[in-house]
Amino acid sequence: xxxxxxxxxxxxxxxxxxxxLLLAAVWVFLLRYVPTRAxxxxxxxxxxxxxxxxxxxxxxxxxxxxxxxxVLLVFGLVGGWILxxxxxxxxxxxxxxxxxxxxxxxxxxxxxPGRKDEFRELADAFDTMLTRLEAHVAEQRRxxxxxxxxxxxxxxxxxxxxxxxxxxxxxxxxxxLDRLHAVNTRAIDLTEALLLLSRAxxxxxxxxxxxxxxxxxxxxxxxxxxxxxxxxxxxxxxDITPTSGSQALLLQLTTNLVHNAIVHNLPEQGSVWxxxxxxxxxxxxxxxxxGEQVTPERASTLTEPFQRGTERLHTDHAGVGLGLAIVxxxxxxxxxxxxxxxxxAGGIRITVELPAAASHTNR
Numbered sequence: 001x002x003x004x005x006x007x008x009x010x011x012x013x014x015x016x017x018x019x020x021l022l023l024a025a026v027w028v029f030l031l032r033y034v035p036t037r038a039x040x041x042x043x044x045x046x047x048x049x050x051x052x053x054x055x056x057x058x059x060x061x062x063x064x065x066x067x068x069x070x071v072l073l074v075f076g077l078v079g080g081w082i083l084x085x086x087x088x089x090x091x092x093x094x095x096x097x098x099x100x101x102x103x104x105x106x107x108x109x110x111x112x113p114g115r116k117d118e119f120r121e122l123a124d125a126f127d128t129m130l131t132r133l134e135a136h137v138a139e140q141r142r143x144x145x146x147x148x149x150x151x152x153x154x155x156x157x158x159x160x161x162x163x164x165x166x167x168x169x170x171x172x173x174x175x176x177l178d179r180l181h182a183v184n185t186r187a188i189d190l191t192e193a194l195l196l197l198s199r200a201x202x203x204x205x206x207x208x209x210x211x212x213x214x215x216x217x218x219x220x221x222x223x224x225x226x227x228x229x230x231x232x233x234x235x236x237x238x239d240i241t242p243t244s245g246s247q248a249l250l251l252q253l254t255t256n257l258v259h260n261a262i263v264h265n266l267p268e269q270g271s272v273w274x275x276x277x278x279x280x281x282x283x284x285x286x287x288x289x290x291g292e293q294v295t296p297e298r299a300s301t302l303t304e305p306f307q308r309g310t311e312r313l314h315t316d317h318a319g320v321g322l323g324l325a326i327v328x329x330x331x332x333x334x335x336x337x338x339x340x341x342x343x344x345a346g347g348i349r350i351t352v353e354l355p356a357a358a359s360h361t362n363r
Contacts, residue, residue, distance in 0.1 A: 011080030090119035106134040205246035212241035238276030241283035261289035288349035
């Protein structure tokens with residue numbers, strides 16, 4: 001049986017039960033006090049005649065009571081069917097929206113009117129889920145299109161170089177091999193970045209105690225030769241910043257931030273500042289650099305996949321356009337927040353805020 005039929009039968013059943021209880025109350029508290037044998041009334045009283053006996057009243061009362069119960073049954077079935085339909089109407093709209101979403105249309109919204117009740121809360125939660133799901137699907141489609149484009153470029157270059165080598169066997173193979181090696185390295189870097197992005201987004205890692213200040217020092221030491229090559233100075237400072245998460249992923253996050261700050265900097269005499277700090281319930285990693293002026297609108301798009309702060313750099317450290325996208329995903333996987341703020345003097349300040357370790361917040 002459908003829920004509407006069940007509710008209708010429930011309403012009718014309760015109404016019948018209430019009627020039966022009412023009739024039983026009439027019998028218990030009224031009719032049982034009526035005598036079973038006829039009695040003569042005192043002629044001097046205002047009311048003359050014979051007092052009615054219980055059998056006579058029961059003979060008159062029973063058919064009327066049965067008729068009343070029949071009317072209550074019909075009224076309960078009809079009224080219950082109407083009331084159940086009205087109560088379940090919002091659920092029908094939610095079901096229709098679910099079917100629409102199942103067919104692939106995520107733009108539909110319920111927007112249930114009326115006062116805020118359980119159905120309204122369910123509909124609002126469903127609308128919120130559809131909004132997030134639609135945004136996630138759009139982001140995945142855009143990401144897949146960009147990834148396909150980025151992967152197609154090195155593959156097309158490799159094919160062109162191979163065709164050139166086959167067409168001209170006497171061409172300098174050393175140069176072709178060097179170019180093929182560079183293109184292949186870029187394709188491998190892009191593939192590894194995509195795998196890392198997928199791993200972080202799925203949160204398939206084990207949480208363990210991590211000190212962000214140590215990871216900042218490690219990332220700075222690793223990228224120091226690159227900074228010297230670009231004429232960029234790096235300054236690190238801050239306190240011990242205990243948090244929990246994947247040490248490998250958080251190291252990748254820190255390395256990406258420092259690498260991005262070095263590469264997208266002034267042509268010469270640039271600077272990078274790496275700072276770690278502690279707040280009441282969170283720890284903070286801040287990386288800022290000098291560089292070109294960045295508008296707030298431009299800064300808000302830098303975390304999208306394959307977005308770069310400047311034009312593509314034709315160097316060995318140009319990256320694959322996933323640095324800040326990976327940082328965003330790792331931060332989200334660790335229940336943190338990422339903030340990008342343009343510096344008035346040029347460059348950008350990137351702040352990663354993560355939950356502090358439990359032992360630290362209890363102090």
